Amino acid sequence: MKxxxxxxxxxxxxxxxxLQENAKVEVDFIDTWEPNVEKVREQGGVSVARDHKNRRVVPINIFYPEEYQGHPDVWIIFKKQMQLDEELKRDAAAGIFHEDQYVFSAMNGMGHFEKIAKYFPAEHIICGTAMIATRLDGPADVDFMGAEGAEEMHVAQYVGTKPAEVTQKMMDEFKKAMLNPIFAEDYLGMCMSKVVFNAVVNTLCTMFEVQMGQFIEYEGVPEMARQLFNEAYDACERAGIHLIETRQQEIDSVTTISHAYKYHYPSMYQDFSKGRPTEVDYINGYIAKIGRENDYVCRTHEFATHQVHLAELMRKYHQK
Structure with missing residues (x-):
């Protein structure tokens, strides 16, 4: 597929x-960040490294929405939650969406599938989560973190519990791409499992401005994780959301994933360190929202959300 x-x-x-290099399929890139698009065109592709090594330029096709004339079988969406509405409006206005197309997204946080459903039939939406660490160090300059083959991800239908034909074809090509997809029957439980993980690792690493390997050095991390996970699980259980991992599996994953990506700064910190708004409202804030909607107050998640927003505000006093 394309x-x-x-x-x-x-x-x-x-x-x-x-997908382009390992699965040998055709891929087009659509972006609205002008420095990124123009840098790709200037250097003949995107500059790619893995764990800071073996940097090379990979030729790609990149377009602004208004100039794109292609017709992919599946759209893959990776935007920040705060940017998604405007991005989809611009793409729709450019006429690049078509009735026969499917769409996949494995963005951080929650709320994006509802936005995507304004433009695609629910049956054509494929949900995902990705335990895959990547850094964008500048326009057209990316670093794949972690050993090759260590990628982990899940896929689920937005509607239904079995993979549709297009979903199965996509997963087969994701396997060839070495993205290692696993199908889950319940998209909500799948997505919330990743949200509650990010609510610990992404948020705490951002608060203390540390890499994941530095974060896990503290012997109290498992207990901190347990407090945040217990609140999140209690809220989800009251809402009828059943996560695909147990509480203990989530706690254990904090240790294993942090060691596996020890030199990685989570995406929330990458945004924070560059003066951009973070996605904390779609992660810890979303968990707190679920709690309040179901007569349960997630006090630690609410406090963490306020802490990140306070840190965002305080950046103005630390500008050089």
Whole structure:
């Protein structure tokens, strides 16, 4: 199948390049960040490294929405939650969406599938989560973190519990791309399992401005994780959401994933360190929202959300 990547950022490049190089499928990239598009065109592709090594330029096709004339079978969307509405409006206005197309997204946080459903039939929406660390160090400059073959991801239908024909074909090509997809029957439980993980690792690494390997050095991390996970699981259980991992599996994953990506700064910190708004409202804030909607107050998640927003505000006093 042919793929179109909406959002040529860290994860968009990761999926697109791996599909293009490993699965040998056709991939087009759509982006609206002018420095990124023009840098790709200037250097003849995107500059790719893995764990800071073996940097090379990978030729890709990149377009602004208004100039795109292609017709992918599946769109892959990786935008920041705060940017998604405007991106989809611009893409729709450019006429690049078609009735026969499917769409896949494995963005951080929650809320994006509802936005995507304004433009695609629910039956054509494929949900995903990705335990894949990637850095965008500048326009057209990306670093794939972690050993080759260590990628982990899940896929689920937005509607239904079995993979549709297009979903199965996509997963087969994702396997060839070495993205290692696993199918889950319940998209909500799948997505919330990743949200609650990010609510610990992404948020705490951002608060203390540390890499994941530095974060896990503290012997109290498992207990901190347990407190945040217990709140999140209690809220989800009250909402009838059943996560695909147990509480203990989530706690254990904090240790294993942090060691596996020890030199990685999570995406929330990458945004924070560059003066951009973070996605904390779609992660810890979303968990707190679920709690309040079901008569349960997630006090630690609410406090963490306020802490990140306070840190965002305080950046103005630390500008050089």
């Amino acid at each position: 793929y179109g990547i909406i959002g040529a950022g860290a994860m968009g490049y990761r999926y697109g390049v791996m």
